[in-house]
Amino acid sequence: MGKRRGKEMSKKVACKNCKYLSEGNECPMCHSGQPVQNWKGRIYIVQPENSDIAKQLSITKEGEYAIKVT
Ligand SMILES: [Zn+2]
Numbered sequence: 001m002g003k004r005r006g007k008e009m010s011k012k013v014a015c016k017n018c019k020y021l022s023e024g025n026e027c028p029m030c031h032s033g034q035p036v037q038n039w040k041g042r043i044y045i046v047q048p049e050n051s052d053i054a055k056q057l058s059i060t061k062e063g064e065y066a067i068k069v070t
Contacts, residue, residue: 014039014066019057021064029061041067 013035014020015027021042026033044064048054059065 012064013037014069016069019059019065019067019069021066029063036066036069038070039066039068040070043067 012021012023014037015022015030015032016034016036017032018027018030019039020027020029021039022028022035025035027035042064043053043066045051045054045059045062048059048061051059053067054060057065057067
């Protein structure tokens, strides 16, 4: 009916604390347990030590992050 399949990858939640994208209630990165559904933009950080945007977002570990969390 109204439910779509196939593009469920976009249903991730962002961690309010570190912006890491995951699908659970607890962030696997910082274990803060503050998932946010309202986030914008998505970025995969490969080398945080060499990434300006990673520094801006205070990201220190490789992974997929939301750019903006509201
Ligand atoms: Zn987190």
